[in-house]
Amino acid sequence: xxxxxxxxxxxxxxxETVQDLLVRKGVSGETVVVEYNGKILDREEWEKQFLxxxxxxxxxxxxxxx
Amino acid sequence: MEIDDKLKIGDKFxxxxxxxxxxxxxxxxxxxxxxxxxxxVVTVALRRADFHxxxxxxxxxxxxxxTIMPNTSGARNxxxxxxxxxxxxxxxxxxxxxxxxxxxxxxxxxxxxxxxKATEILVxxxxxxxxxxxxxxxxxxxxxxxxxxxxxxxxxxxxxNRGLRSREFLRILVEEIKVxxxxxxxxxxxxxxxxxxxxxxxxxxxxxxxxxxGDPVRMAGAFARAVKAGRExxxxxxxxxxxxxxxxxxxxxxxxxxxx
Numbered sequence: 215x216x217x218x219x220x221x222x223x224x225x226x227x228x229x230e231t232v233q234d235l236l237v238r239k240g241v242s243g244e245t246v247v248v249e250y251n252g253k254i255l256d257r258e259e260w261e262k263q264f265l266x267x268x269x270x271x272x273x274x275x276x277x278x279x280x
Numbered sequence: 281m282e283i284d285d286k287l288k289i290g291d292k293f294x295x296x297x298x299x300x301x302x303x304x305x306x307x308x309x310x311x312x313x314x315x316x317x318x319x320x321v322v323t324v325a326l327r328r329a330d331f332h333x334x335x336x337x338x339x340x341x342x343x344x345x346x347t348i349m350p351n352t353s354g355a356r357n358x359x360x361x362x363x364x365x366x367x368x369x370x371x372x373x374x375x376x377x378x379x380x381x382x383x384x385x386x387x388x389x390x391x392x393x394x395x396x397k398a399t400e401i402l403v404x405x406x407x408x409x410x411x412x413x414x415x416x417x418x419x420x421x422x423x424x425x426x427x428x429x430x431x432x433x434x435x436x437x438x439x440x441n442r443g444l445r446s447r448e449f450l451r452i453l454v455e456e457i458k459v460x461x462x463x464x465x466x467x468x469x470x471x472x473x474x475x476x477x478x479x480x481x482x483x484x485x486x487x488x489x490x491x492x493x494g495d496p497v498r499m500a501g502a503f504a505r506a507v508k509a510g511r512e513x514x515x516x517x518x519x520x521x522x523x524x525x526x527x528x529x530x531x532x533x534x535x536x537x538x539x540x
Contacts, residue, residue, distance in 0.1 A: 220328040239329075245337040246329055247370045254370045272328065274367055278310075278338050279325025279351050280301030280438065280465075280487035 217269040226265040233261040235271065246275045285515065287482055289460055290376065290408035290429045292347060294320045297477065298507045299349070299462065300500070301487025302338055309496055310341040317500035321347045323378055323485070326368050327354070339373065349410065351378040358397035365402050377402060378432065378464075379411040388438040392419040396426060403427035412464050415449035420457050431457060432464035432485065435476065439488040441468025444476055454480045470499075470506030477510025478518060 217226045219235065226235065232248055232255060248255045249272040250263055265271075286293040300319040302310060314322065324338055339348065350368035355361035358381065365377040379402070381394045395411045396419060402409045408429045413419055415433035423431050433453055436442035443466060444450065453461050460482035467473050473484045486503055493499035 220331075239331045240334065241329055241331070245339075247326075247367045249367060254366060256370075272367075274326050275329045275335075276324045276337060276339055276350065276368075276371065277327045277335065278302040278305050278307070279353055280303040280323055280485075 215265065215267050217265055217267075217271060219271045220273055226269075230265045231261050232259070232263045232265065232271065235265060236260065236273070239273070241273060246273050248273055285511070287460060289321075289410070292320075294483070296320050296504070296507075297483040297511055298473070298504055299323070299464075299483055299485040300490065301485060302342075302491075303487050304491035305496060307336055307338050307341045310338060311343065312497040313490060313500045314343060314346060316497045316504065317490070318504045319346070319500075321349055321376075323349045323351050323487070325351050325353045326364055326371075347376055348373040349376040349378050351380045351412075352398070353380045353382070355379075355381045355398075356383050357381060357391070358394040358401065361394070361398040362401050365398075365407060366405075369407070375406060376408045376410065376429075379409060389414055390434070392416055395419075396422045399423050399428050400426045410462065415446045415453055417449075417452050417456055420453050420461075424457055424459050428459060430460040430462050430482070432462045434465040435463045435472070436466025436468075438465045440466055441489055442466055443468055443472040447475075447479070450476070450481065451479055470502045473503055474506040474510035474513070477507055478513045480514050483507075 215226050217224055251270055287297055296318045298317055298319050299321045300317050301323045352361035352364040355364055361379050361381050379395050379398050381391045382388050390412050392413050399409050399411050410430045410432055411423050411428050412432045420431045436445040462483040463476045463481050464485040467486050468489045476484050490496050490499045
């Protein structure tokens with residue numbers, strides 16, 4: 215199944231959740247915000263949201279900025 | 281400094297009138313710069329996570345009690361700014377947002393009209409909104425009507441260190457706008473921060489001038505003192521300027537005087 219993570223096409227495994235994706239990407243959950251198909255996902259929803267075909271996932275974090 | 285000379289923005293009362301941007305600064309320098317600047321508000325940006333070269337979260341280097349103001353940099357229109365603001369708020373670090381909407385890549389001028397639109401939406405959603413704008417009185421009034429917590433006009437293009445090039449327009453905003461006016465962008469040296477404060481600007485936001493200084497921590501301290509001096513001078517009331525000389529010493533009792 216294909217999904218888009220931060221603008222890049224990726225293959226996701228069936229049954230994978232957003233939480234699984236974050237772990238696979240080596241992202242520490244404390245520091246990121248996740249948007250799934252244009253909707254912000256609360257932390258509690260990360261392990262409930264299964265990745266779907268063509269899903270658009272944005273994983274963002276803070277950086278220095280003016 | 282007068283004890284009650286606090287700057288009210290949203291629901292906060294700030295003692296320091298220097299806001300600091302964290303761009304171009306290594307995380308390790310953040311605690312020193314923040315302490316030396318005395319700032320109570322710092323800006324950060326939101327970006328896609330980079331899985332190939334993970335970076336440490338700058339927020340873990342910012343001391344407790346400092347207000348975090350995410351900016352919407354990267355936004356090209358109101359819709360994108362609103363999206364970034366909502367994402368930033370979901371990170372649980374408060375409801376302040378600096379609106380920064382830019383399409384021009386050479387001078388990084390903000391899009392004032394889109395900024396007004398984003399301000400209207402975000403104020404309704406309960407954000408404390410501080411829009412970055414070109415100093416235009418009509419736009420500033422619209423932002424004020426829309427409920428902006430402050431307006432942040434530029435002194436000169438972002439990162440240019442060119443100082444208060446827009447001073448005549450800043451002066452008009454200071455005179456006419458009731459919400460705090462914060463000069464954001466362009467201030468390159470402490471004397472320019474002091475000049476802005478002397479003009480009656482409510483605060484300044486400095487990033488590049490500190491972050492790219494030889495010694496950013498020391499420069500943060502220099503800015504802190506300049507901002508305080510400028511504020512004090514404004515409160516004291518600057519003496520009038522005049523065309524001709526006016527002697528400081530008495531005009532009587534000169535040694536060369538001979539009574540005839």
